[in-house]
Amino acid sequence: MNRKQKVSIERIEKEMDAGKEVIDEYFDVAHPRVGQPRTVHRIRKTNLDLTEEMLRELDELADSLNVSRQAVIKVILRQALDQHRLAQQRNVTAQKDR
Numbered sequence: 001m002n003r004k005q006k007v008s009i010e011r012i013e014k015e016m017d018a019g020k021e022v023i024d025e026y027f028d029v030a031h032p033r034v035g036q037p038r039t040v041h042r043i044r045k046t047n048l049d050l051t052e053e054m055l056r057e058l059d060e061l062a063d064s065l066n067v068s069r070q071a072v073i074k075v076i077l078r079q080a081l082d083q084h085r086l087a088q089q090r091n092v093t094a095q096k097d098r
Helices: 009-017 052-065 069-097
Strands: none
Touching: 052 069
16 A cells, blocks of 8 residues: 655645645545544533523624534633633642742
């Protein structure tokens, strides 16, 4: 089997933007492989009670971004959790420096 060279997605995108045909050069269409995502996260459903005002704001944001309300909620929650984790790490570091 003829193995194709490894290349970054950024390089492929640049070449495609320049009009270059990249399928034959970077992809083995005769032997396609379908892989699993690098991480598999189990999805669990939850209920969330929100005020009508919050729902309205979420819907306005979702409409302006042309995405679902659920997508907006997930992004906002991810950002908040990341910020919280970073703040905790800074506190731990600050306490160690004392």
